[in-house]
Amino acid sequence: MIMEKVFKIFVDFDGTITQQDVGEEIFLKFADNNKMNVIIEDLLNDKLSSRDCWVQLCAAIPSIDKSELDSFINSMIIDPSFIEFIKYCGKENDELFVLSDGFDYYIHRIFSNNDIGNISVYANSLQLINNKLIPGFPYYDESCFSSANCKRNHVINHSSEEEFTVFIGDGNSDKDVVEYCDFIFAKNDLLRYCESERVTFFPFKDFNDVIKKLTDLKARKRLKKRSRAQLNRQKAYTIE
Ligand SMILES: [Mg+2]
Numbered sequence: 001m002i003m004e005k006v007f008k009i010f011v012d013f014d015g016t017i018t019q020q021d022v023g024e025e026i027f028l029k030f031a032d033n034n035k036m037n038v039i040i041e042d043l044l045n046d047k048l049s050s051r052d053c054w055v056q057l058c059a060a061i062p063s064i065d066k067s068e069l070d071s072f073i074n075s076m077i078i079d080p081s082f083i084e085f086i087k088y089c090g091k092e093n094d095e096l097f098v099l100s101d102g103f104d105y106y107i108h109r110i111f112s113n114n115d116i117g118n119i120s121v122y123a124n125s126l127q128l129i130n131n132k133l134i135p136g137f138p139y140y141d142e143s144c145f146s147s148a149n150c151k152r153n154h155v156i157n158h159s160s161e162e163e164f165t166v167f168i169g170d171g172n173s174d175k176d177v178v179e180y181c182d183f184i185f186a187k188n189d190l191l192r193y194c195e196s197e198r199v200t201f202f203p204f205k206d207f208n209d210v211i212k213k214l215t216d217l218k219a220r221k222r223l224k225k226r227s228r229a230q231l232n233r234q235k236a237y238t239i240e
Contacts, residue, residue: 005223008165009094009168013107014171030072039060050148055135061133070109084211092218137149146175152179156237168210180232181229184201185210
């Protein structure tokens with residue numbers, strides 16, 4: 001009997017599904033830029049965790065108007081190939097999850113602007129109260145430094161050892177999770193990280209590249225999991 005290969009697909013949002021890093025763009029537009037530059041530099045030098053970074057960035061916006069924020073979010077553009085990718089996953093029965101270290105507030109808005117529904121989204125929360133941005137971190141785990149939403153935990157919770165896990169991302173917040181996935185698609189900062197840390201990955205420009213490669217992987221008679229990722233997943237299971 002041939003066992004059907006099951007793929008679970010996890011996708012970053014900012015800079016991967018959207019063309020811009022929406023979180024960053026919001027703070028570039030609305031926060032005190034001098035304060036912001038110091039915060040971002042500390043983040044990139046690993047002096048600041050992602051969670052502390054978001055808390056400080058939100059505090060660096062003295063006041064924000066909801067309609068201004070919303071119309072700014074409305075100007076953000078998604079990569080059109082992501083729409084094709086959703087169709088591909090639907091056709092293939094590959095379950096798709098969005099794992100973002102950004103905020104639910106703009107992700108839901110951008111998805112609804114593009115008529116995208118029915119995708120599981122795990123992200124940090126953001127509320128606007130009295131013209132202030134109040135972040136929340138429902139999926140925080142202190143063992144994940146580079147992402148306030150611990151992406152690794154979602155991969156572990158939503159996959160089993162018989163399934164193949166795929167991660168698609170571009171940046172800093174994906175550094176922890178790539179150690180737990182079998183197939184990594186990386187661009188920009190994540191690509192450089194994978195190169196320097198010797199994480200096996202496929203480079204990609206857009207989701208058409210991902211579709212091509214996945215089609216290719218699925219056609220293989222024998223497909224191997226990444227043993228380093230498998231080991232890390234098992235370690236995480238036993239700790240919990
Ligand atoms: Mg990103």
